[in-house]
Amino acid sequence: MILNYIHLENYRNFKSCKLTFNEKTLIIGANDIGKTNILSALRILLDKSIPESALEPKDEDFCAYCETSEANEYSILLHFTNANEDCIRSGFKEFISENNEVYIKYKASRNSVGGKKEYEILVGPSLKLLEPVSTRFYLRVLNMRYISATRQIDKYLKTQKTKLLEYLKESRTQDEKISDEKKFKLLSKGVKEIEKDLNTLTFISRAGTKLNTHLKELSEHHQQQNLSLGVDLPSNEDLFNKINLLSTIEESNIHIGGEGRKNQAFIALWSALNVISIEDGQPEEISIFCIEEPEAHLHPHQQRKLAEYLVNNLKAQVLLSSHSPFIACEFQSDSIVRLHLNADFQSTTCSQQGVSKVVSKTINNLEYRLDALVSEVYFSDCVFLVEGTSEVLFYKHLALGLNIDLDRLNISILSVEGVGFNKYIDLLNSLGIPWVMRTDNDYQKYHRKSKELKEAYYLQGIRRLINIYKEKRTSTVIPGLEKDLTSIIEENADNLTENANACESRRKEMYDTFYPHLSKYGLFVSKIGLEEDIFNSHNEVRTALEHYFSPPKEDEEERKVLNDVISEMQKKKSTFMYFFTAEHTSVLKWLKTDPLADPLHSCVSIIKKIRGIENEEDSSHS
Known part of the structure; x- marks a missing residue:
């Protein structure tokens, strides 16, 4: 049996959301987006640890973003x-359809905020044949096992350890039971002998004598009784309860101490119990495993290993919620669900209505390039796509110079180097992640045998943005634009391709024509290229660049100001950008109103809209 989907209507921060699941599903998204709320909804119907008396709806369970009705x-x-x-068949009986489907529904209502609340649970073979039931009768055969993000791992370990021992104790053969009983009797006798011998140690017996002497001086009661200090070893049944998880090193036992190791031990116990429950062929119950933040207290290597283990070893349906890019990049690409805000920027929805082949295809298109660094974008509220490492370095320091806190705003800057923009845009669109991009306004030479102009120079950067606008962005006219971008593209088609040389005046003309319109869609183009645009941006920045490439003043006799700083910037590329921006971050503040900073301001605007903080000045100081 498998949970195919959950559909939430007006529950907490979900107005209407359907999420489909696979056998193993990873639920990701930003903080406070609703990952825990999904698991809470499942718990209402499937968690045995929640008593019937606690199923009463609360005011905070009703969606705050709904229409009054x-x-x-x-x-x-x-x-x-x-x-x-x-x-399952014996537990649900007539509630199973001919296609082996089952529906379970929880409906809650209230007459007003703070008023009387009611709920009912319905079960049926189809949506039309749902019937009210008085209790969650099905929990003995269908339930969920849940670990919260704030888990008390020691408590969980004790509970699961006891369950494992009980399972194995009950499954012993008759010969094993007889053998264990004999051994236990011998052990019990040995325990009593050890207890007796320990109590004869001189310092223990003396301690009892001194204790009684002082006790008699304090009280006349119970003078006939003597107290003693001694070792009280557990009885037979207590001995069984005293069994703990231990780690053995060179025949010495130590208690498991690290929280990460305990986390692994708990999941291993779960897996062992799961295997035992199904190894006879037919399980006694179907349990869905739900774990919040399984990566807790584990370093990156172990987080990746945990993802692999949960997918391949736990023979049950598993739902995980996580903030770990290390788990995300290793998880099955067709089993990732990302939650994000709806178009109203209030309620939560999910991309592709849950697990999706569309998401899987876009992830797989990145091939080996999907690593933890790239997977960080899964958890971003906005992604800024740039051409290479130099751009990443520059824009991270420009953000610092402009007092734009990328981490606070949950903005990622991602290089598409070696892949191109389209594959990353497809991934972000499939996951519902807002993005902007910036590309160079470069010329590219084409040889065209069938054209009158055999060798033509194309303004490839602008053409790249136009193609992305047509294929990846909506072509709807944005209010406030004087002219539809589509008509501008048609009017200037030849200007972008029919150029006999790399004419600078044509490049500037096309930049001035297209930039105001493309930028409205988050599509930004350089005036020329990154290095040229930086050098020509502001006098303070240019002065800093000239000083950076000039020899020290003590070499005044041989000192020559470089005539072509831009060539030096391009020659050393990322190395230059790393050291220059680190040393001159404060100078970059002068670029606040320069087009170089526009993509960052666009990202901040997107975040402000998502969070409803349009007037919050300290988000970016922009």
């Missing part, structure tokens, strides 16, 4: 498929 109702619908197991 909808504000006093919410529902949680679960759809299950492949209900083939014997335990």
Whole structure:
């Protein structure tokens, strides 16, 4: 049996959201986006640890973003498929359809905020045949096992350890039971002998004598009793309860201490219990494993290994919520669900209605390039795509110079070097992640045998943005633009391609024509290239560049100011950018109103709109 989807209507921060799942599913998204709320919705219907008395809806469970008519109702619908197991068929009986489907629904209502609240649970083989039920009768055969992000791992370990021992104790053969009983009797006798011998140690017996002497001086009561200090070893049943998880090093036992190791031990215990429960062929119950932030206390290598283990070893349906790019980059590409804000920038939705082949295809198109660094964008609220490492270095320091806190605003800057923009844009679009981009306004020479102009120079950067505008962005006219961008493209088609040489005046003309319009769509083009634009941006920046490339003043006799600083910038590329921006971050503040800074300001505007902080001045000081 597998949970196929959950559909939330007016529940907490979800107005209407359907999420489909696979056997293993990773739920990702920014903080406070609703990952825990999805698991909370599942818990209402499937978690045995939540008593019936705690199922009463609360005011905070009703969506705050609904229309007035909808504000006093919410529902949680679960759809299950492949209900083939014997335990499920006997547990649900007439509630299973001919196609082995089961629906479970929770409906809540209130007459007003703070008023009377009611709920009902419905079960059925289809949406039309749902019937109210008095209890969650199905929990003995269908349930979930849940670990919260704030888990008390020691408590969980103790509980799961006891369950494992009980499972194995019950599954012993008759011969094993007889053998264990004999050994236990011998051990019990040995325990008593050890206890007796320990109590004869001189310092222990003396301590008892001194204690009684002082006790008699304090009170006349119970004078006939003597207290003693001694070792009270556990009885037979207590001995069983005293068994703990230990780590053995060179035959010495130590308690498991690190939280990361305990986290791994707990998941291993879960897996062991899961294997035991199904190794006889038919399980007694179907459990869905739900873990919040499984990466807790684990270093990157172990986070990657954990993702692999959960996918390949845990023989059950598993739902994970995580903030780890190390887990995200290793997870099955067709099993990632990303939550993000809806078009209203209030309620939460998910890309592609859950797991999707569309997302899988865009991830797989990146091939080996999808690593933890790239996977960081899964958790971003906005991504700024640039051509290479130099741009990443420059814009991170420009953000610092402009007092734009990229991490606080959850903005990532990503280089598309070696891949191109399209594959990354497809990935971001499939996951519902807003993005902007910047490319060079470069010329490219083409040889055209069938054309009158055999050798033509194309303004490739602007053409690149036009293609992305047509294929990846909406072509809807943005209010406030004097002219539709589509008509501007048609009017200037020849100006972008029919050039006999790399004419600078034509480049400037096309930049001035297209920049105001393309930038409205988050599509930014250089005046020429990054290095040229930086050098020509502001006198303070140019002076800093000339000083950077000039020899020290003590070599005054041989000192020559370089005539071509731009060539030096391009020659040393990323190395130059790394050292120059690190040393001159404060100078970059002069670029606040320069077009170089426009993509960053665009990102900040997107974040402000998402968070509803249009007037918050300290977000970027821009």
